[in-house]
Amino acid sequence: MTLDARALRDAFGAFLTGVTVVTTHDAGGAPIGFTANSFTSVSLDPPLLLVCLAKSSRNYAVLTEARGFGVNILAEGQKDVSNTFARPVEDRFAAVEWRKGPYGSPVFADVAAWFDCAMHELVDAGDHVILIGRVEGFENGGKTGLGYARGGYFTPTLAEKSLLASADGTLLLGAVAERSGEILMVEDGKDGWTLPFVEKAEGEGLDALERHVSDVFGVGLQPGLLYSVYEDTKTGRQHVVYRAALGDGAPRRGRFFPVQSPPLGAIADSAVRDIVKRYAAESMLGNFGVYFGNQEKGRVHAVAAKG
Numbered sequence: 285m286t287l288d289a290r291a292l293r294d295a296f297g298a299f300l301t302g303v304t305v306v307t308t309h310d311a312g313g314a315p316i317g318f319t320a321n322s323f324t325s326v327s328l329d330p331p332l333l334l335v336c337l338a339k340s341s342r343n344y345a346v347l348t349e350a351r352g353f354g355v356n357i358l359a360e361g362q363k364d365v366s367n368t369f370a371r372p373v374e375d376r377f378a379a380v381e382w383r384k385g386p387y388g389s390p391v392f393a394d395v396a397a398w399f400d401c402a403m404h405e406l407v408d409a410g411d412h413v414i415l416i417g418r419v420e421g422f423e424n425g426g427k428t429g430l431g432y433a434r435g436g437y438f439t440p441t442l443a444e445k446s447l448l449a450s451a452d453g454t455l456l457l458g459a460v461a462e463r464s465g466e467i468l469m470v471e472d473g474k475d476g477w478t479l480p481f482v483e484k485a486e487g488e489g490l491d492a493l494e495r496h497v498s499d500v501f502g503v504g505l506q507p508g509l510l511y512s513v514y515e516d517t518k519t520g521r522q523h524v525v526y527r528a529a530l531g532d533g534a535p536r537r538g539r540f541f542p543v544q545s546p547p548l549g550a551i552a553d554s555a556v557r558d559i560v561k562r563y564a565a566e567s568m569l570g571n572f573g574v575y576f577g578n579q580e581k582g583r584v585h586a587v588a589a590k591g
């Protein structure tokens with residue numbers, strides 16, 4: 285059977301991916317890199333990942349002879365970086381802030397995550413070669429990754445940001461803000477706890493939540509994906525809650541509770557209690573849903589499934 289290559293490529297493109305920039309140095313020490321969405325995590329023990337490199341790439345010889353390579357998972361604000369490293373630009377590295385990773389390949393600032401790898405194996409595969417890397421160092425910046433599907437980019441939280449900015453009426457923005465297996469909770473009356481919430485003014489977006497956490501708690505907040513949208517039918521107020529990563533430093537207010545043992549008996553707001561309970565259960569599976577409904581009944585939509 286002969287397949288239509290263009291049609292096949294379009295069908296492959298139905299698979300939603302992130303976007304990475306794969307890097308190394310040439311023999312003269314100059315950094316090289318190209319955009320790749322063929323990244324796949326492979327193994328935890330030993331720690332392996334892979335990317336597929338076209339044999340037509342100008343960097344084919346350098347990459348296949350390199351002692352290692354870096355994989356930079358682009359954050360959703362880095363569309364320009366993706367385009368630069370996919371086009372014949374003279375100095376692609378002028379578009380990013382970068383440094384040498386622990387194993388020597390270029391790693392970028394402000395990415396969702398990076399991995400610096402030793403070359404583990406090269407597998408010949410048709411018009412591509414599969415580069416299998418052994419992870420020697422990595423950093424997970426906590427930012428949401430840039431998405432790619434059917435030839436176009438998508439930005440999961442930036443899209444929501446603009447939706448939020450144009451939302452009618454008042455909204456309460458909240459966060460399940462996690463750091464090292466603990467979530468930040470804030471005093472809610474005497475002996476009670478709730479999640480950090482802030483009222484969003486008209487025209488404001490998700491930045492209102494970042495600013496609130498930074499002003500009130502004195503720590504940085506990196507909002508991630510949407511976690512719960514509900515209306516409190518008693519107060520008529522809409523709530524939009526995000527999963528978020530919390531920056532370093534001791535918060536000026538509130539307290540950390542282990543994700544798996546939140547103070548359920550001391551959470552008066554039943555919606556918050558349900559969110560915290562669901563978060564504990566879903567973190568065990570690494571499989572988070574998004575809840576839509578009111579504070580009593582609604583639906584959880586699965587957004588991610590692992591294994």
Ligand SMILES: Cc1cc2nc3c(=O)[nH]c(=O)nc-3n(C[C@H](O)[C@H](O)[C@H](O)COP(=O)(O)O)c2cc1C
Nearest residue numbers: 318319320321322336337338341342343369370371
């Ligand atoms: C979103 C996106 C994903 C890409 N993924 C890959 C890939 O996985 N492997 C690959 O060899 N090229 C991929 N490309 C194409 C290369 O980035 C592009 O051909 C680049 O110009 C190669 O540069 P080079 O010839 O300097 O190596 C991708 C391009 C884009 C825009």
